[in-house]
Amino acid sequence: ANKIHKPMLRGAVNHRYLTLAVFGAIFVMTIGYMASGRIKQTFMPEVEGDFMQVSIELPQSTPFERMREVAEQLNAARRQLETETADLAAPDPNTGTNSNGVVRSWAMTVDENTVRAWVALTPPESRDLRSKKIAERAKELLGDVPDAERIGFDLSGNNNGPAIQIAVIGENQEDLSAAVEDLKAKLLTFSSVRSVRDSEEAANEELRLKLKPGAERLGVSLAALSNQVRQAYFGEEAQRLPRDGDDVRVYVRYPEEARRSLSSLEEFRVRTEDGREIPLSAVAEMTFEEGVTGLDRRQRQRSIMVEAEADREARGDIMRELEESYFPQFDARYPTVSRRDLGEAESQQEFMAEIFRLLTFAFFGMYALLAIVFRSYAQPALIMSAIPFALVGAIIGHGVFGTAFGLFSYLGAIAAMGVVVNDNVVLIDKMNQFRDEGENAFSAALDAGVSRFRQIFLTSVTEFIGLAPMIFEQAAIAQFLKPMALSLAFGVLFCMPVTLILSPCLYLIGKDVKDNSGKLWRLWRRGWSREAQISPAE
Known part of the structure; x- marks a missing residue:
């Protein structure tokens, strides 16, 4: 520590603003690298x-x-x-x-x-x-x-359904159908998309009957006509026979030979209220139309779901390109239509919203506890400043191993944040001890970094080594936990230099800000009092 770390730390704190700029640049570049799509993102890992x-x-x-x-x-x-x-x-x-x-x-x-x-x-x-x-x-x-x-x-038995599921919502059927076809055509332009379908494609062709003018004068209603056709082809329950403790239903209907083709329907005769029998074609028109197997409504409007089979690791890139270059034009072209992500995308959005909400409460609680213990409002912020770099380490680990960033990756990064805070608490507490013993801020930061080097180094390295077997394990059961292990191991490992180098620099930068703000305050008060003294002479 004295031979290697102390000279390195001395150089860093002497050029603390440059050190802060270097770590800030690493943070920005890493987040930008992930946002660019070079690190794949998926909600559940593809193992x-x-x-x-x-x-x-x-x-x-x-x-x-x-x-x-x-x-x-x-x-x-x-x-x-x-x-x-x-x-x-x-x-x-x-x-x-x-x-x-x-x-x-x-x-x-x-x-x-x-x-x-x-x-x-x-x-x-x-x-x-x-x-x-x-x-x-x-x-x-x-x-x-x-x-x-x-x-x-x-x-892997996930069976989470299609990788991309988008609900297109609207009341205008023409605009809705046009928007769906437009979206399907766009999805098919992606090389990673294997097939695209919508929920209306599942509709079957069905026969529809429409009464001709004058049919009601013959005593034929649409309900009676439909009922007679149903009785002939589906059957009418005539009686029930008890057998082995159950009821056997007996239906009366046309023979099987008469129900095999539509020609029998053309010859079907309808019985009127007065007992006459007339051909079906004389009272009704028969047309074949696309039926509806179900009606999906969202936000009190009709909804059609568009599904695309694609590689799950490519879903993030596809959705990002749609949001940036396609959906703005789509929304302008179909103003009466709205859309909503479903399936895995919806689950991911809900998870991210919930986890950010809970992390906000956790950070406020953490800050309050640290403020009480250290009796300071600035030092808890200094301790928590290393937290974002746990995410940077997690991203670097996923980039090194070519693993997609997903649900378990975020959980591992959150676990790494807790370890990082603990290391910073140990370091800042030691700085405060040296300050209480009479050392100046520079010496306290330098001596605390050297004094706590062994504990922080061993904690980080041993945790990384302990997680290494899980990272390199090839068994299928371990692949689910590999993203979490990568985030935790690399998050803790990367935050070691953050704690040992950046935190002392931030401590001294805070001291600089405090001293300079005090000087500015004294200069301002001195200038104000001088102005007050010369104003009566005027």
Whole structure:
């Protein structure tokens, strides 16, 4: 400490304003580097896992035979993937038997309008092929499913839905539809976006009946007509038969042969109130129109959700570009339409708003406690001045390891802030002790920095070394905690020079400000009193 740190600290405090400028420049450049998008940001971390969920959503009216065809198509893709990755086979940790390429196990279900497959992959440490590449290759092998509404390959079992979800809100249907198509076209221009859809695309075609003029004079109403068609094709409950403790409902309706085609509907005869039977075509017009599977309303207005499948680490860059170069023109072009981020973006916004609110309370509470202990309003601010540099260290750590900055990264940075405050408390307390013993401010700052060097150095380095195994661990379960470990380790490590070098400089800068402000106050009072003395002579 005396041979290396003391000369370095002496040079820093002698040029304390230059030292402050250097640390300030590092802070600004680091925050700017992150804001530029060079460090990816994602709410939940994309980890290298050993699980993949495949989901293929088809229209609600899809026949079961078509669902089976899609399931077989997915099975064929799985067999091809197993063949291509046969050289990457690894023993199953549970059974000891070799896997089929990178596929350890496979389970598939066909439920309503969705084909799902749960795929257990070989452990990441036993293969060179990343899970993301496996998912991309599986999608290529699956090929085109023209009637699919959504095809998802979700890794690590997150299944958080599409990476980008934006609700377009408005009452004017024409403007709303035009805005949705405009937004979809813009999203498709991004190379990382794989597919785009909106909530209205799920609508099925349906047959609508409209009464012809004069139909009511024949005693036919739209309600009666609809009821008769329903009875013929869906059925009318005739009776219930008790069987094995349950009721079996018996429906009366047309035979199956008469319900297979629309030609029977064209020949359908409607019974009037007086018992006559007339052709359906004589009293009603039949048209095929796009139906509505659901009506979504937000802020008391109609809403259409636009979803885009994309890499989650690229979502921040996409949203940033939209906010800067597209949404201002979008808002001007469609003034009757508003928009709102949903899904992961909405969760991230809520999290950031809540965490900033709580941090504000925490900082005020911390400042109040330090002010009481140190009996000063300035020294708590000096102690807390190192807090922002914990975030700088966290950003540097993520940049070094190429890890995306997310939820757990912020939590790790907050933990590092607590350690940094503790180190500064120890240093400032030692400065106050030397001042009480009669040393001047310069000597107290220099001696305290040297005296507390060993404690602060060992605390920071040992904490970094203790977190190193988690940082370098390759197991899938550790990848969730890796961003937190990076933030805590590098935040504490970077704040070590902040505490040992910048804090003494700030202490002396504060002393300079106090002395100079006192001189200015005395000069001002002296000038005021002199002016008061010469004013009677005038």
